[in-house]
Amino acid sequence: MTAVDESNAGIVAGRSDALLRVENVQKYFPINGGGLLKRKVGDVKAVESISFDIIPGETLGVVGESGCGKSTAGRTVMKLLDPTGGKIEFEGRDITNLTRKEMVPLRREMQMIFQDPYSSLNPRHTVGAIISAPFKVQGVKPARGVQAEVQDLMARVGLNPEHFNRYPNEFSGGQRQRIGIARAIALRPKLIVCDEPVSALDVSIQAQVVNLLEDLQDEFRLAYIFIAHDLSVVRHISDRIAVMYLGRIMELADSERIYKAPLHPYTHALTSAVPLPDPRAERKRERILLHGDLPSPINPPSGCVFRTRCPKAQDLCAQEIPVLRELAPGHFGACHFPEERHLI
Amino acid sequence: MSDPFLSVSDLRVQFPTEDGVVSAVDGVDFAVEKNKTLAIVGESGSGKSVTSQAIMGLLNRKTAKVTGEVRLDGEELLTARPEQVRSLRGKRMSMIFQDPLSSLHPFYSIGKQLVEAIDVHQNVSSSAAMTQARDMLDRVGIPNPERRLKDYPHNLSGGMRQRVMIAMALLNSPELLIADEPTTALDVTVQAQIIELLRDLQKEFNTAIILITHDLGVVADMADDVVVMYGGRVVEKGGIDDIYYRPEMPYTWGLLGSVPRMDAGHSTRLEPIPGQPPSLIRLPKGCVFRPRCAYHELVPGDRCDVERPDLLPVSPEHAVRCHLEPAQRQEIANERFGLTSVDTGVTERREDA
Numbered sequence: 001m002t003a004v005d006e007s008n009a010g011i012v013a014g015r016s017d018a019l020l021r022v023e024n025v026q027k028y029f030p031i032n033g034g035g036l037l038k039r040k041v042g043d044v045k046a047v048e049s050i051s052f053d054i055i056p057g058e059t060l061g062v063v064g065e066s067g068c069g070k071s072t073a074g075r076t077v078m079k080l081l082d083p084t085g086g087k088i089e090f091e092g093r094d095i096t097n098l099t100r101k102e103m104v105p106l107r108r109e110m111q112m113i114f115q116d117p118y119s120s121l122n123p124r125h126t127v128g129a130i131i132s133a134p135f136k137v138q139g140v141k142p143a144r145g146v147q148a149e150v151q152d153l154m155a156r157v158g159l160n161p162e163h164f165n166r167y168p169n170e171f172s173g174g175q176r177q178r179i180g181i182a183r184a185i186a187l188r189p190k191l192i193v194c195d196e197p198v199s200a201l202d203v204s205i206q207a208q209v210v211n212l213l214e215d216l217q218d219e220f221r222l223a224y225i226f227i228a229h230d231l232s233v234v235r236h237i238s239d240r241i242a243v244m245y246l247g248r249i250m251e252l253a254d255s256e257r258i259y260k261a262p263l264h265p266y267t268h269a270l271t272s273a274v275p276l277p278d279p280r281a282e283r284k285r286e287r288i289l290l291h292g293d294l295p296s297p298i299n300p301p302s303g304c305v306f307r308t309r310c311p312k313a314q315d316l317c318a319q320e321i322p323v324l325r326e327l328a329p330g331h332f333g334a335c336h337f338p339e340e341r342h343l344i
Numbered sequence: 345m346s347d348p349f350l351s352v353s354d355l356r357v358q359f360p361t362e363d364g365v366v367s368a369v370d371g372v373d374f375a376v377e378k379n380k381t382l383a384i385v386g387e388s389g390s391g392k393s394v395t396s397q398a399i400m401g402l403l404n405r406k407t408a409k410v411t412g413e414v415r416l417d418g419e420e421l422l423t424a425r426p427e428q429v430r431s432l433r434g435k436r437m438s439m440i441f442q443d444p445l446s447s448l449h450p451f452y453s454i455g456k457q458l459v460e461a462i463d464v465h466q467n468v469s470s471s472a473a474m475t476q477a478r479d480m481l482d483r484v485g486i487p488n489p490e491r492r493l494k495d496y497p498h499n500l501s502g503g504m505r506q507r508v509m510i511a512m513a514l515l516n517s518p519e520l521l522i523a524d525e526p527t528t529a530l531d532v533t534v535q536a537q538i539i540e541l542l543r544d545l546q547k548e549f550n551t552a553i554i555l556i557t558h559d560l561g562v563v564a565d566m567a568d569d570v571v572v573m574y575g576g577r578v579v580e581k582g583g584i585d586d587i588y589y590r591p592e593m594p595y596t597w598g599l600l601g602s603v604p605r606m607d608a609g610h611s612t613r614l615e616p617i618p619g620q621p622p623s624l625i626r627l628p629k630g631c632v633f634r635p636r637c638a639y640h641e642l643v644p645g646d647r648c649d650v651e652r653p654d655l656l657p658v659s660p661e662h663a664v665r666c667h668l669e670p671a672q673r674q675e676i677a678n679e680r681f682g683l684t685s686v687d688t689g690v691t692e693r694r695e696d697a
Contacts, residue, residue, distance in 0.1 A: 065531035066502075172620055202387035203558055207602035207616030214613075229531060232561070236604035236614070259606055273536035275561030277603045279584045282565045289540060290533045292487075293501045 018053035018089075019190055019223050020077065020110075025050050025086035027069075027076045031298065045297045046072040048247035048305075049086070051324065056190060057217065059224040061238030061255060063231055063270070067294050069247040074193045074227045078112055079103050090191075108138055111184040115196035117176030121168040127154070127179055128164040134186040153182040157212060174205035178212065185216055193225045198233060210237060231274045235259055243267045246297060246305040249324055253331040261342035263333040266306050304336065312337050348375030349552045350399070350437075350520055355412035357394050357403065364625040368394040370576035371412075373655070376569075378519065379546060381553040383567035383584075385560065385599070389621050391576035392556045396522045398422075399554075400439050401429035416520065435465045438513040442525035444505035448497040454481075454508055455493030458515060465516045480511040484541055503534035510541065517549050524556045539565055560603050564588060569661070572596050575622045575632030578655055582662030589681075592664040592673040595633045597680055615680075631667065639676065643667045 028043040047069045054060045062070045075081045077088055079095060088096045090106060098106070111134075114120035121130055131150045135142065142149040151161035157178040168176055177197060184192050194213070198206040210233065216222060228234050234241060235255050242252040243266065251264040262268045269288040276282055290309045295301050301308050307317040316336050324334040328343055357369040369391040376382040386392045397403050398410050401421060414421040416437060421429055441447040449457055458477035459470065468476070474493065481489035484507040497505055506526065513521060523542065527535040539562065546553055555566055563570060563584075570587040572580040572595065580593035591597055601615035619636040628634050630649045640648040647667045655665045666673065 065533060174620070202621070203560070204387060204598055204602045204617035205620075207604075207614040208618070210604070211614055211616060231532065232604045232606040235606045236608070236612075269533060271606065273532040274606050275536075275539075275559070275565040276607055277560035277564050277588070277600065277605060278607075279564040279567075279588050281607070287536050287540070289537055291537075293503065 015053055015055055017055050019056050019091060020225075021053040021087075021089040022077050023051050023087040023089075025073070025076055025083050025088060027072050027081055028084045042298055045247050045300060047076060047083075048300070050242075050244070050247075050249050051086075052242055052249065052252060054191070054223050054225065056223055057221040058240070059217065059226055059238045061234035061241040062225060062227045062244060063229065063234050063241060064244035065229065065270075065294060067246075067297065068244040069297070070227045070229075070244050071195055073244065074112075074195050074225060077225070078110060078193050079106075080112070104137075108134075108140075108187045109189050110191045110193070111187075111189040113177075113180050113184050113192060113194045113197045115199055117173050117180055117200060118168075120180055121176055123168055126165050126167055127159075127171075130168070130179060131182045131186060134183060138187060140187060150182075150186075153186055156216075157182045157185075158208070172205075174201050174208060177201060177209050181209075181212065181216070185220065185222075188220055189222070191223045191225070193227070195227045196229070197226075199228060199230060206233070213237065231271060243270065246295060246300055248305060248334065249332075250306065250335070251331075251333045252324070253328075253333075257328075257331055257342075261331075261339075263327050263331060263338040263342050264306075264335045265310050265312050265337075265339070268339065269311075304334075347377075349378045349417055350554075351375040351413075351415045352395070352399065353413045355395065355398060355414065356410070357391070357398050358409040359407060360409070361625070366624045367576050367627060368624055369398065370627070372571075372573070372576075372578050374571050374578065374581060376520070376552045376554055378552050379550045380568045381546065381555055381566050382569045382571065383555045383557060383563040384571045384573060385557065385563055386573035387558055387621055389575075389624060390573040391624075392573050393524055395573070396439065396524055396554060396556055400433060400437065400522060401426070402439075431465075434461055434513075434518070435516045436518055437520040437522070438516070438518040439522040439524065440506075440509050440513050440526045442528050444502065444509045444529070445497060447509060448505060450497055452496070453493065454495050454497065454500075458493070458508075458512055461512050461515050476515065477511075480515055481508070483545075484508075484511045484514070485537070486511070503530055503537065506530060506534075506538055507541070510538070510545075514545060514549070518551065519549075520552045520554070521546075522554045522556070525558075526555070527562060528557070528559070535562070542566070560599065572599070575627055576624060577632055577665065579633060579665045580663070581655075582659075586659070586662040590662070590674075591677055591681070592658060592662075592668075592670070593633075593666050594637045594639050594668075597677065598636070600681065631665070639668060642672055 026049055027047040028045055030040045031042045031044060032038040033041040050073055064070045076083050083096060128150055131153055132146045135146050151164060154161045159175060159178050198209050201209060226234060226237055238255045241255045241258045243250045245266050251267045258267060259271055262271060269290050272288045292309050295308055303318040303320055304322050307313040322334045322336045324332050327333045327338050353373045355369055355372045359366040359368060372395055384392045399414050403410055410422055455477055459473045462473040462476055478489045478493060481492055486492050486504060486507050527538050557563060567584050569583055571578050574595050580596050598617035604614060617636050622628060622632055630651050631653050634640055634648045653665045653667050655663045657663045658670055
């Protein structure tokens with residue numbers, strides 16, 4: 001890790017009531033060469049350095065294109081993957097180096113919802129067994145019995161409680177996602193990491209699930225880390241949004257500001273690329289087209305990782321890594337030349 | 345208005361299965377002109393992809409029963425001999441698929457696959473074909489086309505592969521291009537590049553494009569006309585502004601209400617369509633959308649349950665399949681979407697043109 005990233009700490013210093021605090025978290029995957037010794041020949045730098053915090057009841061959206069490290073980031077802060085650097089705090093407790101076993105009690109507090117409602121549910125288990133698994137694992141015995149509790153959960157997420165004994169293949173994609181949600185909220189966690197929870201669903205079903213997530217958040221004061229590539233959905237559900245590119249956070253701000261006053265050229269290009277469902281607005285809109293492809297995370301560009309595709313890049317951008325700093329109140333950006341008219 | 349280049353009338357596709365007959369497409373009509381883009385919008389199971397496969401002659405006629413009429417520049421395709429359709433496919437009409445990785449052959453180089461597409465329809469030397477292939481790769485914005493010809497699909501990124509697919513589809517300057525979810529697998533920044541590319545190429549080659557997608561943002565960006573499909577039927581069709589600003593079918597309302605908008609405030613709530621899409625084996629007897637429709641009570645009696653509504657015109661270019669009275673529909677549309685009146689729509693359109 002380079003020393004430059006240290007000032008990232010400023011981004012999380014402000015909020016004392018943080019539920020989760022992530023500081024310079026890094027996740028590298030080693031690449032091993034061929035041959036007998038399988039020597040390490042390099043690293044896939046999936047997450048180079050990310051810092052953010054999240055308070056109870058808040059939704060932090062994480063957006064970025066495929067390969068930007070958003071899913072790895074989600075899994076790492078959940079400790080499903082072990083970070084190779086940085087610090088993760090949950091309710092003030094350092095959990096960075098906890099073992100799998102030590103994490104078990106904490107799993108009550110933090111849960112995950114996955115993208116693919118087909119592969120994230122065991123096809124040989126009944127819905128009842130799937131949703132009651134958290135109770136079993138955690139040794140929780142609800143007063144009214146597990147089945148009654150599970151049926152309540154099913155009703156709460158909009159499933160028919162009588163379908164308790166059915167198998168996942170008897171449900172549609174949207175219903176399966178509801179099963180995954182019921183399982184995630186079973187033990188009333190404080191934080192749920194949602195990794196592309198609605199991308200596999202049809203629009204009309206997607207809206208049902210988004211509304212359900214919003215209702216559950218209000219009811220249980222859940223905090224969500226909502227990871228998705230669809231900016232419209234993220235903007236709709238999030239209070240704040242972190243924009244990631246090649247393993248780093250480029251910008252983090254209120255979702256309103258990310259859309260209306262982006263400071264980072266990448267955010268600007270990204271939001272301008274999203275087509276609006278409004279033909280008249282579309283005819284008037286100007287797009288910033290980015291050229292080229294995402295660089296390899298094995299060998300990222302020097303300096304600013306975005307510089308190879310940035311329309312504003314200058315010499316400084318190749319030499320110095322821009323630090324994620326507070327450019328306007330509550331608005332963080334990692335750019336040497338942020339959009340000046342938005343710097344208020 | 346010129347004659348439509350492609351016209352589809354009363355197209356029906358049925359798949360007999362052990363559980364019963366699946367009516368994937370159930371009487372679809374539409375037409376596309378040269379240099380225009382028609383979007384077919386619908387969710388999974390709406391029949392939009394099967395419709396395009398029927399047009400391209402890609403359905404196995406042993407397992408699929410296809411009836412109706414598909415005319416490409418006046419020539420009827422459904423009753424034509426397979427060799428005849430094959431000679432048109434890839435030449436006068438071609439298709440881009442959603443997933444470029446599974447539509448390109450992993451064992452052959454990009455160059456070989458492109459040259460093959462040229463060889464089928466043109467009588468040119470292999471070096472001339474290779475030059476054509478290289479020029480087309482250059483045209484779709486692939487850097488180093490010379491080198492890329494030797495690459496294999498796995499060497500390319502998703503956006504590059506989709507460009508190769510587009511290059512392949514355009515090699516013989518087709519007059520009709522069917523793009524089935526061309527950008528769904530891509531990131532937004534790449535999607536924006538591909539849309540821009542399709543638009544430029546349309547201008548250059550005067551292509552008629554059928555865009556099949558569920559993404560109402562992409563439709564708003566690209567389409568001139570829209571067909572909304574549900575349960576294998578066209579439930580509404582019209583010009584782009586008709587569909588977005590004067591929609592009259594409850595399903596279209598539902599779709600528009602379900603889409604989160606990046607320019608909308610955080611506090612707005614989505615209005616999803618309750619329930620699930622219908623099973624294509626047991627389609628409702630009356631209106632296909634009846635089980636999910638919040639407005640069927642406004643229609644007297646049980647018409648929605650027993651009587652299949654016809655696709656009736658509300659203006660020369662706009663048609664709707666719904667039992668609600670036109671006045672009722674317009675009132676609800678105005679209320680739900682706070683739409684501007686028809687007059688402003690017309691003037692604005694003129695300004696844009």
